[in-house]
Amino acid sequence: MTTPTHIGDGLLARLPALVPALASAHRVAIVTDANLERHGHLEAACRGFAHRPTCMVLPPGESTKTRDTWARVTDTLLHAGFGRDSALVALGGGMIGDLTGFVAATFQRGIPFVQVPTTLLAMVDAAHGGKTGVDTTHGKNLVGAFHEPAAVIVDLDTWATLPDAERRAGMAEVIKHGVVADADYFARVAEMLPPSRTPFALDAVVRGSIHIKSTIVAQDAREAGVRKVLNFGHTIGHAIEQRAAYQLAHGDCVAIGMVVETRIAVALGLCAPDVLPTLVDTITRAWLPTRVPATIETAAIVAATATDKKARAGRVEYALPRAIGAMAGAERQYGIPVDDDIVRAAIDASR
Ligand SMILES: NC(=O)c1ccc[n+]([C@@H]2O[C@H](COP(=O)([O-])OP(=O)(O)OC[C@H]3O[C@@H](n4cnc5c(N)ncnc54)[C@H](O)[C@@H]3O)[C@@H](O)[C@H]2O)c1
Numbered sequence: 001m002t003t004p005t006h007i008g009d010g011l012l013a014r015l016p017a018l019v020p021a022l023a024s025a026h027r028v029a030i031v032t033d034a035n036l037e038r039h040g041h042l043e044a045a046c047r048g049f050a051h052r053p054t055c056m057v058l059p060p061g062e063s064t065k066t067r068d069t070w071a072r073v074t075d076t077l078l079h080a081g082f083g084r085d086s087a088l089v090a091l092g093g094g095m096i097g098d099l100t101g102f103v104a105a106t107f108q109r110g111i112p113f114v115q116v117p118t119t120l121l122a123m124v125d126a127a128h129g130g131k132t133g134v135d136t137t138h139g140k141n142l143v144g145a146f147h148e149p150a151a152v153i154v155d156l157d158t159w160a161t162l163p164d165a166e167r168r169a170g171m172a173e174v175i176k177h178g179v180v181a182d183a184d185y186f187a188r189v190a191e192m193l194p195p196s197r198t199p200f201a202l203d204a205v206v207r208g209s210i211h212i213k214s215t216i217v218a219q220d221a222r223e224a225g226v227r228k229v230l231n232f233g234h235t236i237g238h239a240i241e242q243r244a245a246y247q248l249a250h251g252d253c254v255a256i257g258m259v260v261e262t263r264i265a266v267a268l269g270l271c272a273p274d275v276l277p278t279l280v281d282t283i284t285r286a287w288l289p290t291r292v293p294a295t296i297e298t299a300a301i302v303a304a305t306a307t308d309k310k311a312r313a314g315r316v317e318y319a320l321p322r323a324i325g326a327m328a329g330a331e332r333q334y335g336i337p338v339d340d341d342i343v344r345a346a347i348d349a350s351r
């Protein structure tokens with residue numbers, strides 16, 4: 001079953017009208033962060049409810065996505081007498097979506113929640129597919145659950161207040177969607193860049209990317225096969241992110257990761273060499289980086305890939321492109337084991 005998804009302007013004020021689970025819930029709580037409140041989006045979301053929902057405003061930033069916050073939000077709900085007949089609204093970026101989804105997954109063994117993504121990354125990626133969770137000191141997203149939202153509501157009006165850095169970060173995932181699944185979409189996105197352009201065809205980007213992600217997730221919800229293609233750029237990307245102590249933006253790391261991993265695919269003879277300049281050009285026009293930072297050693301990145309979730313029995317597995325719009329390795333569930341020396345050479349060539 002596909003999750004009901006609504007995309008358009010002014011949808012925040014229509015939340016209960018759009019989502020039956022919210023209209024029928026006895027109690028509703030909106031979880032958000034201080035930036036959304038500051039920009040008036042929380043107020044807009046409350047407007048559609050006959051009775052004002054309970055609102056929880058958390059500090060912005062990844063450091064809020066913890067078990068402590070999960071406990072605090074859960075305790076607030078219990079204290080306020082929320083029961084099984086309640087529903088949650090996650091109003092914000094991926095941090096709020098992941099955290100609120102995990103509270104919803106576990107509160108009284110699971111209550112409905114609605115994703116209302118307000119960053120480009122969350123609109124096109126994090127809000128879809130049912131992955132929820134929190135970070136621990138051992139790494140990101142290590143505690144969580146699959147919990148499909150009752151609906152995803154994308155209010156395009158929230159884009160107006162989104163800082164350029166966040167627009168850029170989301171474009172890395174949009175470009176990824178084009179590479180893994182759809183050459184026409186990739187070309188259309190490339191024409192729209194940079195993401196500061198007015199008018200930027202946000203509606204087309206959100207619809208195109210959601211279509212690609214949800215089609216892939218519908219085939220493989222638990223990431224046993226084809227969903228792995230969505231990891232393109234992320235094995236190297238996560239390793240760089242970790243070695244940079246999370247001081248670099250996820251989108252920047254994924255952009256560099258896509259370049260390095262495409263180099264790996266070319267070195268293995270899986271991918272035509274001309275894919276690389278096309279990808280580098282598009283990433284650059286999205287204001288994203290394409291070079292591995294000089295401060296991070298190659299050996300450190302390679303070592304970090306081995307601790308990635310995708311490492312299996314010695315050799316790390318990668319999702320690698322065959323062309324723009326198609327991934328290699330269908331016959332092995334899209335996980336291609338690669339020797340460390342090939343990875344090292346691809347990193348060195350990307351400096
Ligand atoms: N569940 C999944 O499948 C999945 C997929 C990808 C990423 N994620 C997770 O998503 C998180 C990253 O998401 P993110 O990049 O959206 O980060 P985020 O939620 O931290 O948002 C980034 C910043 O933008 C601000 N913001 C959000 N919407 C705004 C708006 N409309 N106007 C002005 N400011 C706004 C936030 O306050 C925050 O400061 C990570 O925790 C990552 O693990 C999850």
Ligand SMILES: [Zn+2]
Pocket residue numbers: 173234250254
């Ligand atoms: Zn990502």
